[in-house]
Amino acid sequence: MTTKTTNYAGMVHNSAKAIQAWKFATLALMVSVILLSFIALKTSNVQRTVLVPYSIATANESVRVSGSPETDGEYLTHLARADISMMLTWQPGNISTQMDGFLGRLSPSAYAQYNLDLRATVKEYASMNVSEVFHLNKVTYTHPYRVSLSGRLMRWTGDKLTVDTQATYTLTYTMYSGIYAINDVETN
Template sequence: MKYLNALRNQWIAARGWMFCTLLLAGLLIYVMQSYVQLSANMPTRLVPYDLHLMEGPVEVGASAGYTDEDYLTEIAVADTQLHSTWTPNNVESQYARFQNRMTPALYAKVGNDLQGRLPDLENSERSQALFVEHTEALEDTVRVTGRLRAWIGSEQVEDRPIAYRVRYAFSDGVPYVAGFSVEEE
């Protein structure tokens, strides 16, 4: 009988540890879910590198008193690179990222054309790169000039000057591509 009481006591002690383990696991899951939800809903603030020189907050957007030209220029260079620099392996992701930067109106106008070009570009051996030489910002429009070079395999087949004009529209302070045109130089 002594042996059975010892087994019974061990069983009760083990159930206690199992209960505590399950309770702590449930608490851990709840805390992790709370952190994930909190991080998804937390606003992101862009802090400029020269914040210590400013005398207050700076608005960027359509409702702002002014839009930093350097800010728009950097975004325009990145957007033109998404459109113009690709290989057959990454052209789909580059164009998808470019389309995500468009306003709904521009996407409705040119989105299907870009999607229609993808099969031909993916099956070709053409790669191209844009080398930016100069940028010029005028209010909500940025002009990006440079050289567009293209290769088929390892042979360079194109090297020409090109200029892009990128116009932005702001939504909740975020600039989206509202107009995109190519100007041959």
């Protein structure tokens, strides 16, 4: 009968090699996850992002955004319709939500310019029970990235009509982090 002797030094050596292999595999996996995450984030910052306004999503028409000035203009006119609606159509119950949505569409420089004034207007109009609506009549795209919107602006304080006038607003857009953001608002 033969007995098998166990080589204790060999077992310890094999265990150490297995631990070393697991450490290397874990390190290699960690490096690859970090590298792939970095590549995904870098790619997402470079990729063009297309926001689809509600008016396009619900319309029975298609818009193709390919990066050419013609399709950019068509896209921006739809985007401007949604943006001007957020800014100029509200009632006391939703004025804060509407203005927050509009402020979220501004570029950082425009946000710094309009934020405090719009927030003060929101507080004032909400406390005075003011409602406003902008009935859009005409939309014109002028290159580079400017959209003029003309229509009838009506404002009520309570149930009394206080403003009823024709107005034209021009929104100027800029690319910011891969999306079109409002860079300026002009009133004519």
